[in-house]
Amino acid sequence: xxxxxxxxxxxxxxxxxxxxxxxxxxxxxxxxxxxxxxxxxxxxxxxxxxxxxxxxxxxxxxxxxxxxxxxxxxxxxxxxxxxxxxxxxxxxxxxxxxxxxxxxxxxxxxxxxxxxxxxx
Amino acid sequence: xxxxxxxxxxxxxxxxxxxxxxxxxxxxxxxxxxxxxxxxxxxxxxxxxxxxxxxxxxxxxxxxxxxxxxxxxxxxxxxxxxxxxxxxxxxxxxxxxxxxxxxxxxxxxxxxxxxxxxxx
Numbered sequence: 001x002x003x004x005x006x007x008x009x010x011x012x013x014x015x016x017x018x019x020x021x022x023x024x025x026x027x028x029x030x031x032x033x034x035x036x037x038x039x040x041x042x043x044x045x046x047x048x049x050x051x052x053x054x055x056x057x058x059x060x061x062x063x064x065x066x067x068x069x070x071x072x073x074x075x076x077x078x079x080x081x082x083x084x085x086x087x088x089x090x091x092x093x094x095x096x097x098x099x100x101x102x103x104x105x106x107x108x109x110x111x112x113x114x115x116x117x118x119x120x
Numbered sequence: 121x122x123x124x125x126x127x128x129x130x131x132x133x134x135x136x137x138x139x140x141x142x143x144x145x146x147x148x149x150x151x152x153x154x155x156x157x158x159x160x161x162x163x164x165x166x167x168x169x170x171x172x173x174x175x176x177x178x179x180x181x182x183x184x185x186x187x188x189x190x191x192x193x194x195x196x197x198x199x200x201x202x203x204x205x206x207x208x209x210x211x212x213x214x215x216x217x218x219x220x221x222x223x224x225x226x227x228x229x230x231x232x233x234x235x236x237x238x239x240x
Contacts (some may be wrong), residue, residue, distance in 0.1 A: 026170075033210075073127050075143070076123075
């Protein structure tokens with residue numbers, strides 16, 4: 001029997017910004033936490049939807065045709081293939097729910113690509 | 121472009137206890153919210169893991185070999201096939217992540233079985 005995971009508690013102590021850590025698995029899906037601040041890169045995930053849940057702070061998800069503002073407790077699902085850019089004016093802690101192996105930069109790649117690591 | 125969903129806000133206004141409502145979809149998974157209070161039935165989901173996230177209040181997940189206590193922001197994944205019984209001494213609002221079509225009573229069935237309805 002494992003223990004419960006406090007999502008915000010885990011997110012707070014992630015060392016690097018924009019570097020999701022895996023805190024739980026659900027079948028072939030992963031639940032990750034991350035600290036974000038500033039602007040990420042525009043990207044899309046051609047093969048999967050992606051759920052963002054704000055734990056602490058505020059963020060917005062910029063889309064080519066608008067934006068979605070997220071406050072604590074807000075969930076938003078970016079549909080597969082939809083270009084988006086996560087932005088946080090000040091530090092924000094989030095959870096992500098997506099299939100195993102989903103890469104943070106999606107189809108964009110580049111220097112901000114990181115492999116999600118296990119909490120360990 | 122759809123809007124963000126506040127999970128606790130949605131959960132608060134669900135009319136019936138133990139009756140999950142679907143608030144978002146992610147590929148072939150569903151994100152549901154529910155209000156719970158009292159003891160549910162012992163059951164298992166032979167075909168899937170099931171994630172519980174406490175939004176407001178406290179609950180415990182009783183297992184045949186122990187129990188897991190959950191406070192706000194706590195996440196716990198019940199592995200597939202593991203018998204469990206959700207219990208909340210006082211009203212608790214939760215989110216559930218699980219594959220489309222997962223039934224609340226799993227393999228137990230019985231009178232407390234309800235089909236998760238769309239928010240609409």
